[in-house]
Amino acid sequence: MTELLVPIVVATLAAGTPLVFAALGELVTEKSGVLNLGVEGMMLVGAIAAFAATVASGNTWVGVIAGMLAGAAMSLVFAALALTLQANQVAAGLALSLFGLGLSAFAGKPLESIALQAPLVFRIPLLSDVPLLGPMLFSHQPLVYLSWLLVALVSWFLYRSRAGLVLRAVGESPVSANAIGYPVIAIRYLATLFGGAMAGIGGAFLSIVYTPMWVEGMTAGRGWIALALVVFATWRPGRVLAGAYLFGGVTIAQFFAQGAGVAVASQLLSSLPYLATIVVLVLISRHPNIIRLNAPVSLGKPYHPDA
Amino acid sequence: MHVAADPAPPRLALSGIRKIYPAVVANDGIDLAVRPGEIHAVLGENGAGKSTLMKIIYGVVKPDAGEIRWDGRQIEIAHPRAARSLGIGMVFQHFSLFETLTVVENVALALDRERDLAALSRRIEEVSARYGLPLDPRRLVHSLSVGERQRVEILRCLLQQPRLLIMDEPTSVLTPQAVQKLFDTLRQIAAEGCSILYISHKLDEIQALCHAATVLRAGKVTGNCDPRQESASSLARMMIGKDLPVCEHPQAKQGGEARLVLAGLSQRSEDPFGTDLRDIHLSVHAGEIVGIAGVSGNGQQELLGALSGEVPLANAAPVQLLGVEAGRLDAGLRRSLGLGFVPEERLGRGAVPEMTLAENALLTAHRSMGLVRGGLVRPERLRAFARDAIEKFTVKSSGTEAEAKSLSGGNLQKFIVGRELLQSPRVLVVSQPTWGVDVGAAAFIRQALVELRNAGAAILVISEELDELFEICDRIAVLAKGRLSPAVRARNTSVAEIGMWMSGLWPGAGNGAPEGTSHVA
Structure with a gap:
């Protein structure tokens, strides 16, 4: 049993990690009142940028940073449209997703046949020697630990720091925040950039760690699942982590089921994570107050500084 | 009041303040002076330019022309943060509070150097006890009553040790008893040397509370007076340019079903x-x-x-x-x-802002006035009905094809009431x-x-x-x-x-x- 448990847990955490990054970034963006539906596009552009930079430099960390910067650059396009030019946030976000899909496919054409070596896992000294828990929790890719660290940091930032308080205030009522003197647009820019950078890291994890190669459209809807995760987590960082691993687990369960020869069409099994997303969203929507008490009140509403 | 022989310069002196919006001159050469410790009324109807003037003082809006002096020194107030560092606090008519945050978090947001929420909570309790404004700093704002929310706003200003406090229509949300308590608090604050600008259109309150008044009408100053020396009707004449209209109200016939x-x-x-x-x-x-x-x-x-x-x-x-x-x-x-129904929100519930007056009339009157036949609108009858509402209720507009949002609040309200009343x-x-x-x-x-x-x-x-x-x-x-x-x-x-x-x-x-x-x- 334990021989099977360890690889299942390790694979689940790996499958969930890109979702943790992307959803955590989107959570911060949404807490400032900005709805950026372009996560899928930002992840893809982050993935191809990270892949290309890793191929060129031979260094994984150069790739991660390239992915982060590419994701942030994409979100800057969105911010310019939606925050400076006051374009509709939903339309601008959808456009960004489609743009990212096309741009990454175009840029990735020459790199399609290259395969990278996946970076080595990092075993945390001592802790990784603990029986069972060691291999399950403390023998992972460095980015997995980074995602845990970021969940803790974002949680502290939002609920313990003054800057986080200001961010939440801007997301609840930009008019009031402006009235007491906070630069609403600048704060929303920063939150949007953070969301883009995190989506970029999520994409980088996919293309240089999880499946170390480039395939067109390789995020396969993870950006959209990340968006759903934010709602699922009712805008709480800790629950994003739990939710991401839940979806990661469903993804892995599908592989194990196929491997075990369960007589169900593989296409149906592959749709499980998406079905699970829909089921979960329906379930939590039955308690509208849970969402309404936690959701940023002015989410997705444009703010005109002069109005 | 020691008006003539006071050697100290006014706390705040405005001269020649002018602000023009695309369609309207909101402030046209406004002069205003507030002394230390004075409760100064700014009196005027909706649209007289009171709110614009206060936004200029609080640094939310920049004036097109005019001069602002603070303690005799000429200054510019570029943004609310600058106003706050001068010691100007503002209590908004529609509160600028954050519903999903606690009282202490709301207060902390307005203070520039406040990081320790526990210490701030103790200060809130101290100050609220001193001014008779009981509040629990840990409560979430959405669970507070409207009066309690106003206390949060006032406390938030008081903690900044303001030298000028702006109160924008503060009593519109209070019970009569709560108004008396608020007045006691304001008198105490003024007695400690803080100046108060009190914006209102309620004559009796201004007479009960204020030492001086500046009256605005259509963006201009139409009077400076001591409201305690004036009668309600003389104040009203300054404010609206004529006597207050009186409503004819004969006794009701009893015994209807x-x-x-x-x-x-x-x-x-x-x-x-x-x-x-x-x-x-x-x-x-x-x-x-x-x-x-x-x-x-x-x-x-x-x-x-x-x-x-x-x-x-x-x-x-x-x-x-x-x-x-x-x-x-x-x-x-x-x-x-x-059933006829007139909601309180004119735009969005009573009328669709982007639709014309005729289309808005159609929305509620299509059945009762026979404006639709066989699924098709009858444009002649619709226009006649909308014109009727506009004429009988003296709605100032460019006609039945004017967009609802182009009307002033009063005119749109007259149109909506007219639309409902004409359906009997x-x-x-x-x-x-x-x-x-x-x-x-x-x-x-x-x-x-x-x-x-x-x-x-x-x-x-x-x-x-x-x-x-x-x-x-x-x-x-x-x-x-x-x-x-x-x-x-x-x-x-x-x-x-x-x-x-x-x-x-x-x-x-x-x-x-x-x-x-x-x-x-």
């Missing part, structure tokens, strides 16, 4: 920050106006939704319209029974009929309601303005914390009694909530 009956209406609020309605009983008869007083947030939204049909009930019986059990009918079906509703439900409407239009609308009553309609008016209710209503009830008091004859009660009831204390109100725990909000 009950047309709108609420029989044990209970309804959970759909809004997590809302108020549940609890066992409401009321009947409105033909030929009378019944008023519902109360501070908003006590179930007004929920009651309106249940009456209009926007939020259909689970059972039919609690709402009876003209003898029909109508609880489960939607808004359209209730209208075809003979047998029952009319009106919320805040004159909210944000200038005095002339308000008097016109009140008179129109009284005339509809005289013609035999049953009218229910929900309003926060007690003066208005006492002017036009035959009977008055109070909505507090989702419960409705008995309706009493307006002639047999008083503002003081209704004010007491507004905090939930009426004879027999005790069941469920012990009276000792209720407090004036």
Whole structure:
């Protein structure tokens, strides 16, 4: 049993990690009142940028940073449209997703046949020697630990720091925040950039760690699942982590089921994570107050500084 | 007041302030001076330019021309942060609080160097005790009453040790008793040397509280006076340029049949920050106006939704319209029974901002006025109906094709009331009929309601303005914390009694909530 448990847990955490990054970034963006539906596009552009930079430099960390910067650059396009030019946030976000899909496919054409070596896992000294828990929790890719660290940091930032308080205030009522003197647009820019950078890291994890190669459209809807995760987590960082691993687990369960020869069409099994997303969203929507008490009140509403 | 021989320069002196918006000159050469420790009224109707002037002082809006002096020194106030560092605090009419945050978090957001929330909580408790503004710093703002929210705003200013406090229409959300408490607090603050700018259109309050007044009309200063030396009518003449209009209100004929009956209406609020309605009983008869007083947030939204049909009930019986059990009918079906409805939000609920007046007229009158035949609009009849509403209710607009949002608040309200009244509703439900409407239009609308009553309609008016209710209503009830008091004859009660009831204390109100725990909000 334990021989099977360890690889299942390790694979689940790996499958969930890109979702943790992307959803955590989107959570911060949404807490400032900005709805950026372009996560899928930002992840893809982050993935191809990270892949290309890793191929060129031979260094994984150069790739991660390239992915982060590419994701942030994409979100800057969105911010310019939606925050400076006051374009509709939903339309601008959808456009960004489609743009990212096309741009990454175009840029990735020459790199399609290259395969990278996946970076080595990092075993945390001592802790990784603990029986069972060691291999399950403390023998992972460095980015997995980074995602845990970021969940803790974002949680502290939002609920313990003054800057986080200001961010939440801007997301609840930009008019009031402006009235007491906070630069609403600048704060929303920063939150949007953070969301883009995190989506970029999520994409980088996919293309240089999880499946170390480039395939067109390789995020396969993870950006959209990340968006759903934010709602699922009712805008709480800790629950994003739990939710991401839940979806990661469903993804892995599908592989194990196929491997075990369960007589169900593989296409149906592959749709499980998406079905699970829909089921979960329906379930939590039955308690509208849970969402309404936690959701940023002015989410997705444009703010005109002069109005 | 020591007006002439005071050697100290005014705390704040404005001269020649001018601000032009695309369509309107909001401030046209305004001069204003406030002395240390003075409570200075800025009096004017809606649209007179008061709010723009205050936004200029608080650094939200930049003036196009003019000079600002602070303690005699010429300055520029570029943004609210600059205003705050000078010592200017502002209590907004529509609160600038964050509902999902706690009191202490809200206060911390306004203070530049406050990081330790525990220490700040203790300071809040200290200051609130000193000024008689009881507050629990740990509570979430959405759970506070409107009066308590105002306390948060005032405390937030006081903690910054302000030298000038701007109060924008502070009493519009308070019960009469709470107004007296607020005045005591303001007098105490002024006695400590802080100047107060008190913005209002309520003459009696200004006479009771303020040492000096600057009167604005259409963006210009039309008077400087000591309000204690003036009469209400002389102040009114400065404010609106003529005498206050009076509403003709003959006695109601009694004995009309009950047309709108609420029989044990209970309804959970759909809004997590809302108020549940609890066992409401009321009947409105033909030929009378019944008023519902109360501070908003006590179930007004929920009651309106249940009456209009926007939020259909689970059972039919609690709402009876003209003898029909109508609880489960939607808004359209209730209208075809003979219900007219004027909500308090003009734009978005009473009228679609981007649609023309004719199209807006079509939205509620298509059945009762026969404006549609065989699924097609009859444009001639529609335009005639809209023109009728515009002419009979003296709506200033460019005609039936004017967009609703292009009208001023008062004119749009006259149009919406006109649209409903011309359909001769047998029952009319009106919320805040004159909210944000200038005095002339308000008097016109009140008179129109009284005339509809005289013609035999049953009218229910929900309003926060007690003066208005006492002017036009035959009977008055109070909505507090989702419960409705008995309706009493307006002639047999008083503002003081209704004010007491507004905090939930009426004879027999005790069941469920012990009276000792209720407090004036």
